[in-house]
Amino acid sequence: MDKKQxxxxxxxxxxxxVAIVLVFISWPFKDVIAITLLLAFILQYxxxxxxxxxxxxxxxxxxxIVSIFAALAFVLLDIVYILYSEIASLSVSSENLDKLLNQGxxxxxxSLSARISESLQVASLQGRISDILSTILxxxxxxxxxxxxxxxxNIPLYVVELVIVTLLLYYLLLRGKGFFDEMMxxxxxxxxxxxxxxxxxxxxxxxxxxxxxxxxxxxxGILAAVGYAILGVPYxxxxxxxxxxxxxxxxxxxxxxxxxxxxxxxxxxxPIKAVVLLVFSWAVLDQLTGLYILPMWAHRTxxxxxxxxxxxxxxxxxxxxxxxxxxxxxxxxxxxxxxxxYRETQQEKTLPAGS
Numbered sequence: 001m002d003k004k005q006x007x008x009x010x011x012x013x014x015x016x017x018v019a020i021v022l023v024f025i026s027w028p029f030k031d032v033i034a035i036t037l038l039l040a041f042i043l044q045y046x047x048x049x050x051x052x053x054x055x056x057x058x059x060x061x062x063x064x065i066v067s068i069f070a071a072l073a074f075v076l077l078d079i080v081y082i083l084y085s086e087i088a089s090l091s092v093s094s095e096n097l098d099k100l101l102n103q104g105x106x107x108x109x110x111s112l113s114a115r116i117s118e119s120l121q122v123a124s125l126q127g128r129i130s131d132i133l134s135t136i137l138x139x140x141x142x143x144x145x146x147x148x149x150x151x152x153x154n155i156p157l158y159v160v161e162l163v164i165v166t167l168l169l170y171y172l173l174l175r176g177k178g179f180f181d182e183m184m185x186x187x188x189x190x191x192x193x194x195x196x197x198x199x200x201x202x203x204x205x206x207x208x209x210x211x212x213x214x215x216x217x218x219x220x221g222i223l224a225a226v227g228y229a230i231l232g233v234p235y236x237x238x239x240x241x242x243x244x245x246x247x248x249x250x251x252x253x254x255x256x257x258x259x260x261x262x263x264x265x266x267x268x269x270x271p272i273k274a275v276v277l278l279v280f281s282w283a284v285l286d287q288l289t290g291l292y293i294l295p296m297w298a299h300r301t302x303x304x305x306x307x308x309x310x311x312x313x314x315x316x317x318x319x320x321x322x323x324x325x326x327x328x329x330x331x332x333x334x335x336x337x338x339x340x341x342y343r344e345t346q347q348e349k350t351l352p353a354g355s
Contacts, residue, residue, distance in 0.1 A: 032161045034326045040172035042210055047173055061173045078238055202337040208304045209329040217247035220289040227280050249313050254285050
């Protein structure tokens with residue numbers, strides 16, 4: 001081994017050691033880093049669009065980040081409002097039910113001085129309903145209590161993670177491109193063509209997996225808000241937000257929201273609204289966005305197979321939990337980009353031989 005090879009080996013060992021140390025130190029914040037990278041990739045497009053109009057890079061970044069926080073705050077306040085309204089309604093309904101079960105039947109018994117069989121049957125039915133509701137309520141309260149017990153002690157950690165995400169996101173949107181260009185200069189000249197080709201595939205694939213799906217989900221959320229408002233669905237904005245969130249899961253995502261909503265209207269005895277809601281949700285939210293808007297938008301992107309998209313957004317969630325929604329598409333997209341780069345490289349190698 002000559003001197004030059006020894007220097008390369010020492011440099012390689014040093015770089016690998018530094019990389020291992022950095023991974024070890026940063027591992028507790030792996031979720032934060034993954035979410036930040038995803039947000040930076042998605043938000044670079046609205047930031048660039050806004051920068052062209054206000055001609056201020058920092059101002060565009062701040063407006064985009066503040067808009068994201070405002071949207072999250074609106075969602076949280078909307079959820080709190082719904083919970084408060086439903087709990088207050090439940091409290092009033094409980095008082096009315098208590099009067100109906102206690103005062104009403106008791107007054108009837110006093111005035112008639114006898115129990116009739118019908119009242120016994122009603123009491124039995126009311127007891128069964130009360131038992132069912134009590135069981136459901138206890139299960140919900142137990143689940144909520146366990147979630148609260150896990151969340152409350154970790155609130156300081158969540159605040160720290162939120163601050164880190166915000167700072168990293170601002171830096172990546174401001175200096176990310178320059179840092180990436182500097183990293184590319186470290187790639188040897190003989191490999192830069194292949195690396196640039198791979199990064200080109202990766203960018204298109206990630207654009208299709210993340211940005212196109214997110215855009216079509218937002219469109220479906222807007223259509224859901226308009227349609228549900230016309231149909232008179234309560235809390236239609238909240239259901240529209242849920243449609244937009246679950247719409248990120250291809251094919252079956254939106255059905256997770258509107259199928260239970262349809263069943264709810266069937267159970268409360270409003271089959272006409274249930275059928276109209278189901279037809280509107282399937283035709284407009286699923287078919288229009290899935291078969292027209294999404295393919296039209298994805299036509300100029302990475303053309304990711306639909307089966308791979310479904311697998312990328314579902315299987316990793318079962319394996320990794322909620323963070324799999326971020327890491328899964330990234331891993332599948334990376335594998336697809338590697339495959340396409342390798343295929344094109346091999347095709348270029350065989351062309352001279354074939355000619």
